[in-house]
Amino acid sequence: MPADPAHKYRTDIDGLRAVAVLLVVFNHFGLHCPGGYVGVDVFFVISGYLIGASVIAEVSAGRFSLVSFYERRVRRIFPALLVMLLVTTGATAWVSTPGSLLAYGRSLLAAVLSLSNMLFWSEAGYFDTQSAAKPLLHTWSLAVEEQFYVFFPLFVLLVVAGFRNQLRKQLRLALWLTAAVSLACAVLEMRSSPTAAFFFAPLRAWELLAGVLLSQYGLAAFRNRALREAAGVAGLLLIFGPGLRYTSATAFPGWTALSPCLGAVLLIGSGGQGPTAVRSLLAWKPVAFVGLISYSLYLWHWPLLVFQSTGLLFTDVGTAHSAPKLLLLLTALVLGTLSWRFVETPFRKGRWKPGRHALFTLNGAVAALLLVAGTAIVAAKGFPSRMSGTAAQVALYRKLAGYTTIQTSLPSWRRGECFLDKTNRFSDFRPDVCLAEPATTQSPVNEPGRQRYLLFGDSLAAQLYPGLVTAYPEVTVEQATSALCTPYATPRPLDPGYRENCAALAALVNGSYLPQHRGLTVLLAGDWEAGRLGSLGDEIARIQATGNDAVVFGPALKFDTSLPELLTFEVQRRHGRADAEKALSAHFLYDAALDRRMRGLAESTWHVRYVSYAKELCAQPLVVTETAAWRTSSGCPVFAAPGTPIIFDNHHLTPEGATLMAQAMKANGDLP
Numbered sequence: 001m002p003a004d005p006a007h008k009y010r011t012d013i014d015g016l017r018a019v020a021v022l023l024v025v026f027n028h029f030g031l032h033c034p035g036g037y038v039g040v041d042v043f044f045v046i047s048g049y050l051i052g053a054s055v056i057a058e059v060s061a062g063r064f065s066l067v068s069f070y071e072r073r074v075r076r077i078f079p080a081l082l083v084m085l086l087v088t089t090g091a092t093a094w095v096s097t098p099g100s101l102l103a104y105g106r107s108l109l110a111a112v113l114s115l116s117n118m119l120f121w122s123e124a125g126y127f128d129t130q131s132a133a134k135p136l137l138h139t140w141s142l143a144v145e146e147q148f149y150v151f152f153p154l155f156v157l158l159v160v161a162g163f164r165n166q167l168r169k170q171l172r173l174a175l176w177l178t179a180a181v182s183l184a185c186a187v188l189e190m191r192s193s194p195t196a197a198f199f200f201a202p203l204r205a206w207e208l209l210a211g212v213l214l215s216q217y218g219l220a221a222f223r224n225r226a227l228r229e230a231a232g233v234a235g236l237l238l239i240f241g242p243g244l245r246y247t248s249a250t251a252f253p254g255w256t257a258l259s260p261c262l263g264a265v266l267l268i269g270s271g272g273q274g275p276t277a278v279r280s281l282l283a284w285k286p287v288a289f290v291g292l293i294s295y296s297l298y299l300w301h302w303p304l305l306v307f308q309s310t311g312l313l314f315t316d317v318g319t320a321h322s323a324p325k326l327l328l329l330l331t332a333l334v335l336g337t338l339s340w341r342f343v344e345t346p347f348r349k350g351r352w353k354p355g356r357h358a359l360f361t362l363n364g365a366v367a368a369l370l371l372v373a374g375t376a377i378v379a380a381k382g383f384p385s386r387m388s389g390t391a392a393q394v395a396l397y398r399k400l401a402g403y404t405t406i407q408t409s410l411p412s413w414r415r416g417e418c419f420l421d422k423t424n425r426f427s428d429f430r431p432d433v434c435l436a437e438p439a440t441t442q443s444p445v446n447e448p449g450r451q452r453y454l455l456f457g458d459s460l461a462a463q464l465y466p467g468l469v470t471a472y473p474e475v476t477v478e479q480a481t482s483a484l485c486t487p488y489a490t491p492r493p494l495d496p497g498y499r500e501n502c503a504a505l506a507a508l509v510n511g512s513y514l515p516q517h518r519g520l521t522v523l524l525a526g527d528w529e530a531g532r533l534g535s536l537g538d539e540i541a542r543i544q545a546t547g548n549d550a551v552v553f554g555p556a557l558k559f560d561t562s563l564p565e566l567l568t569f570e571v572q573r574r575h576g577r578a579d580a581e582k583a584l585s586a587h588f589l590y591d592a593a594l595d596r597r598m599r600g601l602a603e604s605t606w607h608v609r610y611v612s613y614a615k616e617l618c619a620q621p622l623v624v625t626e627t628a629a630w631r632t633s634s635g636c637p638v639f640a641a642p643g644t645p646i647i648f649d650n651h652h653l654t655p656e657g658a659t660l661m662a663q664a665m666k667a668n669g670d671l672p
Contacts, residue, residue, distance in 0.1 A: 012271045014291030015282025016046060016264065021294035023243045025301045025332065029325045035246025038260035040141045041207055041253070042239060045264035047145055048211025055153050056171070056216060059160055066153060071356050073149050074363055076295075079347040080339050081142065082366045084299045085111060088135050089373055091307060097395040097568040098382030100133060105377025107136040112370050114146040121199035133309075133561055138302040140199055147201040148208050175213050182206035190254035191496055197253055204253070207261050214265050222273035231270035232278030238263030290333075296344060297336030304332055309561050309587075391571040393643035397564035397654065412466040412655045418479040419462040422497045426504035434479045435513060453671070454478040454522045454548075456509055457487040459652060460556050461525035467658030471666045478520075480509050486526035489538035510542055518547040521672055525553035527651075530594055533601060540606045551609045551671060554598050557617065557636055558589045558651040567638060567645055570630075577630060585633035590614065592634075609670065616664040617646070 020042035027036025058064035085108065092104045103123075110119035116139040159174050183206040189197040197203050222228045238259045242250075250256055271279040281287065290297070308328055346352040347359065354362065377383070387395050413419045418434035420426065436452060453468065453475055455461045462481040469477050485491055485502035492499075514520065522543050528536065536552070543550045559566065566587055570580040595612055602610035618636040630638050637660075640646040646657035653661060665671055 010271065011283035011288045012279040013046060013050075013268065013282075014288040014294075015284065016042065016267055017291035017294040018287045018289075019239065019282070020046070020264075021298050022290065023239070024298065025329065027243075028302060028305055029328055031325055031329075033243055034248065035242045035244060035250065037252070038239065038242045038246065038257070041257050041260045042264045043141070044145070044204060044207040045211040045214075045261050046268070047148075048208030049215045049268055050211070051149065051152065051208075052212030053215035055156055056212075059153075059156050064153070064157075067356075069153055070149075071359065073146075074359060075347050076344075077142065077146065078363045078367070080296050080299055080343045081111070081139075082363060082370065083339065083343050084303065085136075085370055086366070088303045089370065091303070092135055093377075093383075095307070095569060096382070097565055098384040098387065099395065100382070100562075100565055101377055102382035104135060105374045105382070107134060107139075108370060108374035109378070110143070111136050111139040112367050112374070114143045116140045116143040117147075117199040117201060118143070121195055124195040124199075133306065133565060135303045135306045138298065144199075144201045144204050145208070148205060152208075152212070172213075172217065175209055175216075179206040179209035179213065182209065186257075187254045190251060193497065194251065194254075207253075207257065210261050210265055211268070214269055218272065219265075219269040222270045225274065225276075228270040228274055228276045229278075231266045232276040235263040235266030235270065236278060238266065293333075293336040293340040296339035297332055300335040300339065301328075301332040304328055304335070387568065387572065389571075390643050391568050394564050394567045394571060394645060397645050397648050413459075413462040413481070414465065414479060415462075418465075418481060419459070420482040420501045420505070421459075422483065424482075424501065426501050429480075429505070429508075431508075431513075436476050436478055450474075450476055451672070452476045452478060452520050454480065454509075454520050455525070456480050456522050457524055457526040458485045459483050460527055460553070461487070461523065463653045464523070464525060464553070464658055464661070466655040467653070467660070467662030470659045471662035472671075480505055480513075486528065486532075487524050487539055488526075488532055488535035489542060490535050510539075514543060514546040514548055520548040522548055522550045523553065523671075524550055525556075528555055528594065528598065530597070533598065537601065537606055540608055549608070549672065550606075551611060552598065552602055552606065554595045554610065554612045554614075555591045556651050556653075557613050557647065558591075559584075559587045559647065560589050560650065561587055562650055563638060563647040564645045564649075567630075580630055581632065584630065584638055588632040588634065588636070590632075590634060590636065609672070611665060611670050613661070616661050616668065616670070 020039035023033060023036035023039030023042070025031075025036075026033035027039070055064065055069065058069075089104075089108060093101060096104060107116065107119060110116045116136065120134075120137060120140050155174075155178075156171070159171050182202060182204075186197050186203040186206065189200075189203055219231075222231060242256070242259050246252065246256065267278065267282070270276055271282070305328060308324075347354065384392065384395065414434065415421065416424055416428055417430040420429060435454075451474065453472070455465055455468070455477065458481060462479065465477060465479055465481075468475070482498065482501045482505050484498040485505055487506075491502040491506050514522070524536070524539065524543075540550045540552070566584055570583055590613070592614065595614060599610050599612060602608050614634070614636065618631075618634055632638065637646055640654055640656035640660045644656045645654060646660065648654045648657075
């Protein structure tokens with residue numbers, strides 16, 4: 001039998017929920033918790049523990065009902081979720097561009113159908129919309145749990161049907177075997193597709209099953225008070241350690257998810273066997289209350305953050321880098337409390353608790369309404385007729401299906417031939433197209449004495465190609481670029497899906513092409529990290545040793561969310577120039593300190609030419625028309641031409657932006 005009966009309410013588990021949700025919220029709000037995403041894994045263990053105890057106890061007693069089980073799940077999950085979806089849909093329709101609303105419509109359908117994890121997995125990629133622009137991204141974890149709730153009772157019933165006389169023994173074996181297979185597959189999948197390991201329910205099932213196993217078999221050693229106390233402290237350390245030490249660069253989940261899951265197991269297991277100091281702390285009323293509202297708090301905190309980042313909330317009390325984080329947190333706590341008190345609680349208990357028929361009818365009607373809304377949004381491609389004039393033109397630069405930016409920008413980078421992304425293998429690279437050979441024909445690009453540039457790096461190098469070929473028709477521009485392949489001497493992209501391309505491209509350029517081709521000017525551009533400039537220096541030295549020159553491009557202009565989205569919103573609101581520039585500046589993230597440091601290294605240590613985006617673009621004369629003259633507070637333009645953003649996502653130049661950059665470089669004589 002379970003060590004802790006399913007029907008016994010435990011305040012300390014609510015306290016553990018509080019720990020989990022606050023880790024997640026602090027992480028998302030940028031409150032010094034870079035690994036706070038592990039709170040989701042803690043939630044998975046808690047859910048597995050509670051659901052496992054309930055389902056298996058009822059099945060063992062012969063009184064389990066699938067209808068009753070799903071009724072309880074609907075009462076727990078859907079009322080608060082549907083209310084959040086209704087409000088978020090209205091707000092998103094108000095502030096979004098057509099492309100963004102189209103993406104939202106798809107995510108709305110997925111959220112209602114409990115398929116968010118699959119949708120966001122399918123959308124994940126180098127040029128995917130930033131997370132901060134997806135109001136329903138957080139529903140992926142709900143989808144994982146809901147899919148588990150669908151299959152877990154059926155799994156238990158299947159084991160019961162096959163091994164009724166040896167239920168306990170065979171169920172334990174089946175649970176352990178399934179959990180082990182799930183974990184092993186997750187670890188293996190991390191090598192080739194971390195996004196699949198992150199989003200797929202079968203690859204997260206071991207975390208929920210850890211809770212299920214604990215609910216059935218407990219940990220008898222925790223009957224000893226000293227061991228319980230030690231386990232409680234160890235559990236907190238195993239959760240808070242990753243929460244404070246992991247970062248977005250940590251390979252996660254897989255083995256790295258074991259720590260928070262084991263921490264949750266230790267806290268639940270030790271707290272269920274008797275009193276401990278940690279259990280008392282978790283059961284403290286203020287902590288437990290946050291646990292009570294944790295589900296609603298989780299539902300509301302992410303849309304609030306998205307709406308703040310797009311300028312809908314708190315635009316007059318902070319900026320995107322010094323965001324009103326505490327105000328956001330307070331608002332999320334208030335909304336979470338209201339949702340718990342007036343939505344969650346009435347559907348679960350009390351005099352207003354609806355019967356089963358009323359529950360399914362009401363929730364089904366609202367879900368159907370949301371499905372109709374999502375379908376209409378998708379069918380109408382985000383209702384572009386809502387926009388007019390400049391706003392409509394800028395809205396076309398949202399990089400989603402049916403709109404122009406990624407279709408027009410990436411072909412101009414020679415995508416799939418000279419610029420590789422995750423969809424390409426290195427065998428797709430075309431040296432005959434991308435790398436000019438010494439003059440052996442009468443082709444103009446191979447005429448003797450013609451200047452040759454080699455663009456080498458990641459997408460921030462590829463983005464320069466259309467501008468260079470426009471501004472420098474007298475120069476042969478060669479290209480060897482691949483997504484996430486920043487041109488360090490030792491490239492090491494975080495995503496395994498890019499490693500093969502990066503290693504092969506570096507081997508081609510450094511190992512054979514440059515030593516055999518002298519007289520090149522290698523243009524190095526990438527998403528630089530301050531801590532890896534030594535490796536960039538090594539790459540420069542390697543290039544110079546082959547008899548070729550190098551030019552280093554500094555950090556690119558960058559915003560914390562989609563620039564076309566911000567521009568559309570500001571144009572649509574018809575703000576004056578001062579207000580619009582203030583709002584846009586709040587989202588501008590250009591790293592001026594890194595720019596100065598790299599310039600100094602280029603002059604004093606690397607002895608190469610240095611190109612600064614700030615110098616080339618932010619000192620340019622203003623272009624015509626009022627909106628096209630908008631700039632950030634640093635003087636950097638946000639339009640390359642009237643109605644044409646300079647950037648098509650948050651940090652990649654449009655072809656027009658690249659041309660503006662190249663023309664400035666030529667006028668300033670910054671390239672040889």
